[in-house]
Amino acid sequence: MLGHADQTTASSMSSCLSHRGPDGSGGFYEQFEGGGVAFGHARLSIVDIAGSPQPIGSDHGAVLIQNGEIYNQVELRSQNAGYPWRTSGDSEAILAMHRSATRTLGDSPDNPAEAHVEWLSQLDGIWGFSLWDSSRRELILSRDPMGVKPLVRTLLPDGTLLFASEVKAFRAHPDFRAEPDVDALAVRLAYEYPLDRTTLFKGVTQVSQGTIETWSLDAQGQASLTGVARYSRDIIAPEKEWDPASQ
Template sequence: MCGIAGLLGPDGDDLKMAFSMASLLNHRGPDGTRSWAEPCSNGGVGFGHTRLSIVDIRGSDQPLHSDDGCVLIVNGEIYNHQQIRNQERSFQFRTKGDGEAILAAYAARKNEFSWVQRLDGIWAFALWDPIRERLILCRDRLGVKPLVRTVTDQGTLLFGSEVKSLRAHPGHMPTLDLDALVARIAYEYPLDETTLFEGVHSIRPGNLEIWKINENGAEIEEVHRWVDDTSINVNQSWSSQNDAGPLLESLTQSVADRLMSDVPLGIVLSGGLDSAMVAALAHEASERTGYPLPACWTVAESEDNPDWVAAEHVCQTLDLEHHQHILDENAFQKSLPNLGWHGE
């Protein structure tokens, strides 16, 4: 994962502020922190990015730039980036990374949203179009990658992968939202775009927001939502004889997509059905893609833990490299402050 952060508003072209916001996300991207900023009408815009290098390790530092002046920061993976590269040969690609496919798709857009639907992957990104002077914030359909935002009293839009990045700006004072906290405790997950902090909201999964800046500061101009028109007949019975094959193929291809990497990957293996299935499918996926077979990692409080035993069984059966770690006594209590900081 990587970390993205930025601002749009009267003080948006503050390069040091963009860097400071991103620096609070260094745990998301230990391979380098970069920032960019430029003025625009009524203020400016600034981006910060902390990178975890996975694809095109040396050539895809962010922000990414296009020949028409657009600037992009992204946290995520675009699995079909090679397909978009083949389709958009007139676009001047500067890297070999997957993120640049977003700029290519945007450059070829025919409207405000359908270009995003060309992307296959998981993402949270911010894209600045200097010609239109518009900022685009977008998340993938399932909301795998986080992206939050708030607007200060002075009219500056702040956004980031985590709420803590907003703390770098003096116009933001984090205040606990007790109503949201009660709802989170009751339902164990958020019911809407609220976070645990007053005035800070998540970009909804599948949403694309377009922001502009005027004499009063940043304001949202348009919101587009990815609505899948796939229809499902709930009365239609599922046949293991007819449907198991396509389902297995879909799962295998999904695992193959996620092996896209220029560095070693791993599987967190609990020994349960879900992670064991991913480990098993990784064999076929590795053969298809040519990427190395990922190793597995298991953590438990003792070797008697059923998950520990089951994970050993899986790796022995599938002949997988297996790394195991026994947690220290009182590991949870010792880690609680860090869990609070990183879990927000």
């Protein structure tokens, strides 16, 4: 959560998702002038089973929680040989790429999310992640290009942003009210698929697949969406495309 955050509530929200990650749990909390940020994580171990607890931090002041798997982490580790690796897990590759990019990160005042397109486009995998950059006081929410991994968010009446893999986590926050979205339900019954970013609950939306969102706090301590950008990973070189006439 970002805004009026507290560690106890974040932990309760994470506990609601223990079925998604039965192999461990952890949390992160940072209070600063005007607000705070809190992470909770329930881990399902796939890579580096014993050695990659989350949230995971980096020496450049960034903290990450991630649901998914980065397939090209070996390649990314090679590209970032100077990074102070702490684990053998794939999630840390995201932090390494972010650290490398922020050293030369230009200002994008109109759309800060666009500054993260280049490095995020180098990731190959499936993910939904939240990255807090304490030096910039910027929260990044991102979802894989195909939208395999879920990531939903909602804004509370006081301007606090909640984000999680499932809406179920929001119910642990005392200010969240779960109200059904009848229109969204009708669309799903008609097409058996969501045609937009809506969910079955009013005010709860999905982070779109292949999307980067950047958030920060405004002068009133309310979470503000500062940028949205699309990215993609081109995995097929044109000269290697299959030509049925030549096969």
